[in-house]
Amino acid sequence: MSESSESKPRVVVIGATGSTGTSIVNGLLRSGNFRVAVVVRSASKPVVVDFQERGAEVLVHQDLTQASHDELVALFKGADIVVSALTAYLLDTQRPLFAAAKDAGVKRVVPCDWSSHAPPGAMLLQDMKYDIQNYIRELGLGYTVIEVGIWLQVLLPYPPSYAGRSGIVRLSQTFHEPGEVPTAGTDINNIGAWVALILADARTLNHTVFVWEAQATQRELYRLAAAKGVDADALDKTTEAELKAKVDEGARAGPTALRTRALPEYAYSMWYRGDNTVERAVQDGALDARALYPDRAVLSLDEFAQSWYGSMLVPA
16 A cells, blocks of 8 residues: 555444445545545445445444444554444444544544434434534544435435335425425435545534535425426325424333334424524534535536436336
């Protein structure tokens, strides 16, 4: 390995084969500014083989939740940055990872966030993320929190024929009347490119960065979908009172009901509280990624919709 390559920051990515993790690894590799290592259960998965062929180091560990502190320290030794893209339902498993990162001499960690902005008290899942951020500060670790809004692939409604395929499809196919509250989002495929910019930037150390590529009301999004051939009138509708009843029901069930609480709380936060906007995120102390990197071009929402629905061959 050349001296110039050795001088590049080494980034270890956990959860590298999920949707967000894959985007992160792709963005870091394409930037050419980092040595990238991925922690995976199996080196034989096609996506891992692809990472390795493109220059990523592969670190195999069967189950990080069962690893000892010393094993984790050894895993992170030599890393400058550790990025967590674990599933949101494994948030607490990050604590031993970050404790080990501290002892391994890691300079900066990026905890699992990768979602919408919301203040404390708005969503149980976000409050759990804030608890992890506070733990990182208690450890004295350098950090960067990266919020990305909601994937544009979810903000725009899936065609009616996709109904029932997943929770996020159901979220996208529900119109929250009257649909006049804006929310922000990012193309999942572009998250990694933003991460590469953010991690190379000293200004983002010990800050939250809000990444966004478009911001629109649901009425605007559904109108755009209809123009691209989606029968938006055939999709579900709900009211603030109906959704608030679901949120309240989940809250009464307590923290063990996280999986049933998550989507209603996301929807209420975005479409009625109006938490997930660049203005609200900046007001709460986040850095605006588009202000930090004004030269990074983004597609218009219309251009994205044309590409997104075109790949589905709408009407599906």
